[in-house]
Amino acid sequence: MNETQHISSIFDEELNRLRTHVLQMGGLVETQLTAAIDAYSNGDVGHVKHIVDNDRKINELEVTIDDECAHIIAMRQPTASDLRLVLGISRMVPDLERAGDEAKKIAKGVRRIYDNGHMPSQYAVGVRHLAGEALVMVRQSLDSFARLDGELAKSVIRADDNVDAEFKSVMRQLITHMMEDPRTITVAIDILSIARAIERIGDHAKNIAEHVIFIVEGRDIRHNKEAIK
């Protein structure tokens, strides 16, 4: 969807395919996260194996996309916005892959909790809320990449503060539970690691949004809080 057409339309096609692959990978990550949170809420432990298996597909796509990036750089010597697109994508993909890993981690944590005969919902309802916010961040960061929408990307970066605050409140809630009743410590620690993984997914979404801004505006705003104001 680059505004200008290249003389070589095959090059255009390659770039489009690359973008589609990235978004496909993003779609997988979204689905994984949704499935993991559903398993957390419904106690559908049978689904966990499916989630763990699906992570392989994400890893395969990461390799494919890396290959394609290397190919484009070597064969086409992209310049200006095309170069930014390829560079941005190659930085974005590890973030997506790690977000997928976090989803897998959540699924495994859910299995551990239910296998020990606990019901997580009675301890931390906040986790679902946290997951909802992180999911919106992932979705919007991918949308901003698909539409090359810098404003949406900035709103994703700002939303990360909410997720961090939400995570802290879940943590406080769990600590209260642990102090009230030491028997809940095992399950509370498992839930805490799930919440931590969700919070990390939010961070990855924020990184993706930063790469989108790099692609769109050509500015590197990592580690620069003022830039998005």
Place this chain on the structure above:
Amino acid sequence: MQRALLYGLLTVIVSFLLGWYVETWMGWVLFYTGLSIHLSMHYRNFSRLERWSRERVLDASLEGDGEWDQVFRRLYRHEKELLEKIEQRERDIARLIAAVHAMNDGIVLLDGAFRIQFCNKTAERQLGLATASDRGQAIGNIVRAPAFMAYLEKADYTRPLTLRLDRYFERVLSLYLMSYAEDCWLLQVKDITQTDRLDSMRRDFVANVSHELRTPLTVLSGFVETLQEIEVDEDTRRHYLQLMGEQSQRMQSIVQDLLTLSSIESAPPPEDQLVDMASLVDKLRRDAEALSAGRHHIVLDSEGQGDLLGAESELVSALANLVANAVRYTPAGGTITLIWRISPEGAEFAVQDTGIGIDAKHIPRLTERFYRVDRGRSRDAGGTGLGLAIVKHALSRHQATLEVSSEPGKGSRFAACFPASRVRCE
């Protein structure tokens, strides 16, 4: 044309005659003057036409001299008809687009590479698209669900794809891709969330009725077989018979509840008799105390004077169910508050408890028949699984609504809210 020709001919003849019989130069002068008058008339009309053709809006004031006038009129009429035709077409197209936008189903038009060409408002809502920014975007870039990607790649579109999306809130969509014109695709999106829920409700209902009736039946037939085939002493026999009695009682109450439900559903609307609420609420409190047998603290909080119009038997069975539920699901030592309030907006009967509470995701399904939050627990407590279904039906026949708020571990509040039209104040 004739008049212009005649004028030309006349000029030539008169100037020839003048030149021949009087003076040659006079003939030439007349000839040139006549021709220049003639030419200037044509030039004036031509410049009018030139000015007219530059105008952006159709100018009706175009008038010409002699034959020019007819040409101008014809031109004007032609232009006007053309403009009207275009306007008509534009109105038709706008109406068509408006109709597509008004459709309940989502419509997305795609090109051969599944890039978005157009989508209606419903599709924007359902799939999270934005026509302005997404035109030309591959649809798979926005609707990233892996199942959808696989559907597009499979190239077999004879069956619709059922997709679960939770972009804003959970929705079940049925997507149907069909080709039209040359290498163009139309994606039809139907929201089947409601049908999907109804389907699962119906399946659950049949499964639940048979399950609920089979459990006591299995126990009964087991004891019958035992008694037929094995000699047992008097004590055991009496114990068995007691258990059998309990199970048949249970079946009876399920059948009774099913009958109540179906009679409420099929009966004509309740007659409006005046129901004495003060005594009804007091009776409910005594019922609660009897059911609780001293295990709970029961509080009555009544405010305002007034009675309800409706069928007393239905109101009693609805409100008594709420009270019984509160007693059933509140651990010993808890508090149950019965609230009766009348305000200008209407009346409210609420039961507030400090019981186990209900997780938010169960609340929308509570009034489904046999829907249970925790199967084992509610059967132990003696519920049939039909109570809240009866409550909902009985209340809706009185234009009342059931409002549930609850927090796990903290307790629940079930409120029956009656409209002001059903309330009679003394």
